[in-house]
Amino acid sequence: MTDTTASGDVRLAGISKHYGSFTAVHPLDLTIPQGSFFALLGASGCGKTTTLRMIAGLEEPSTGTISLGEREVTHLPPYKRPVNTVFQSYALFPHMDIFENIAFGLRRRGITSVKKQVDEMIDLVQLGEHARKKPHQLSGGQQQRVAVARALINHPQVLLLDEPLGALDLKLRRQMQLELKRIQTEVGITFVHVTHDQEEAMTMADTVAVMNGGRVEQLGAPAELYENPRTTFVANFLGTSNLIESAVESAGSDVAVSASGTTLRLPAARCSTTPRTGGKLLVGVRPEKISLVPAEEEHTIAAGRNKIAGKIADSSFIGVSTQYVIDSPVCPELEVYVQNIERDARLVPGAEVVLHWNPEHTFGLDADQSIS
Numbered sequence: 001m002t003d004t005t006a007s008g009d010v011r012l013a014g015i016s017k018h019y020g021s022f023t024a025v026h027p028l029d030l031t032i033p034q035g036s037f038f039a040l041l042g043a044s045g046c047g048k049t050t051t052l053r054m055i056a057g058l059e060e061p062s063t064g065t066i067s068l069g070e071r072e073v074t075h076l077p078p079y080k081r082p083v084n085t086v087f088q089s090y091a092l093f094p095h096m097d098i099f100e101n102i103a104f105g106l107r108r109r110g111i112t113s114v115k116k117q118v119d120e121m122i123d124l125v126q127l128g129e130h131a132r133k134k135p136h137q138l139s140g141g142q143q144q145r146v147a148v149a150r151a152l153i154n155h156p157q158v159l160l161l162d163e164p165l166g167a168l169d170l171k172l173r174r175q176m177q178l179e180l181k182r183i184q185t186e187v188g189i190t191f192v193h194v195t196h197d198q199e200e201a202m203t204m205a206d207t208v209a210v211m212n213g214g215r216v217e218q219l220g221a222p223a224e225l226y227e228n229p230r231t232t233f234v235a236n237f238l239g240t241s242n243l244i245e246s247a248v249e250s251a252g253s254d255v256a257v258s259a260s261g262t263t264l265r266l267p268a269a270r271c272s273t274t275p276r277t278g279g280k281l282l283v284g285v286r287p288e289k290i291s292l293v294p295a296e297e298e299h300t301i302a303a304g305r306n307k308i309a310g311k312i313a314d315s316s317f318i319g320v321s322t323q324y325v326i327d328s329p330v331c332p333e334l335e336v337y338v339q340n341i342e343r344d345a346r347l348v349p350g351a352e353v354v355l356h357w358n359p360e361h362t363f364g365l366d367a368d369q370s371i372s
């Protein structure tokens with residue numbers, strides 16, 4: 001068999017981690033392409049930090065091998081691996097100025113003429129005017145940039161980032177997400193970023209691995225994960241999904257299902273499981289894909305759309321859109337987000353409405369999974 005691993009890919013083969021009888025990471029096969037921005041995303045305790053620490057060499061895997069390109073590094077100590085890690089606590093040296101913090105890795109290697117390289121790094125992270133300040137004179141976001149510059153100064157093959165923005169407030173975190181993305185694009189080094197924040201992963205990463213209970217549930221580009229979740233966990237962890245229990249009426253390239261007497265359609269290609277007539281399917285649709293009309297306007301809905309009748313249970317104005325909760329025999333609490341441009345004074349709690357959406361925007365999940 002030909003090995004298709006590119007020269008600098010990170011490859012985990014059968015990597016697992018046990019702590020006594022507890023399995024933090026189940027055997028995992030994962031290839032992280034060279035030069036990509038890769039996110040390990042999941043709730044607290046799902047094993048993402050453990051996975052990152054195994055790549056860093058800070059944890060010994062219980063099974064499996066880790067390679068960087070052609071080189072197996074499974075048992076190499078951290079300092080012998082061409083990787084570096086940025087932690088949430090910036091861990092800057094408080095008594096050194098920014099220039100010296102960044103220069104540290106070079107000086108430790110015995111390099112004395114550091115100015116050109118450090119200046120380049122300071123430019124990269126846009127801290128030119130702060131070079132001679134001490135860490136405590138910088139904001140949290142600026143300190144985090146110093147930590148990134150310090151980790152990049154020795155040109156690692158892979159930069160590991162463990163919740164690096166976790167200590168920042170929301171606005172700063174958003175700015176730093178874009179900043180880190182820009183830096184990664186500029187330096188072209190593989191970034192592996194651990195986060196529990198789905199929006200952060202979606203904003204920054206080319207590829208996201210969604211972890212749950214020590215396993216990768218799904219791997220893909222952010223839009224692909226959002227549009228085509230393969231499990232209920234992914235459907236609920238990335239954004240909001242309306243999940244409707246249904247029975248399959250007919251299965252072909254187009255699938256028809258029945259939910260409490262209402263027929264809905266979806267393409268078989270958007271199902272994570274092969275639908276079988278008479279079998280069960282969880283049918284999903286994102287709240288922003290749904291349109292809403294008062295019941296008396298049902299005749300205005302184009303043919304071929306999926307339709308559900310219901311009653312508005314609640315509505316909340318959230319700036320750019322209004323969020324409705326709809327009670328329907330088909331599903332007790334359907335969520336719908338409507339852009340405010342379409343706001344309609346008749347859409348108030350208690351109003352009879354019809355929801356409708358394009359069948360192409362419907363996905364199907366295995367109904368035997370529990371809804372998490």
Ligand code: ATP
Nearest residue numbers: 019022024042043044045046047048049050051196
């Ligand atoms: P968080 O976002 O909270 O850091 P995580 O997804 O990164 O969570 P890990 O830190 O990888 O999760 O931990 C995965 C599981 O392994 C958790 O249940 C954790 O309690 C357990 N664990 C981690 N380190 C150890 C250890 N040294 N000894 C025993 N159990 C551990």
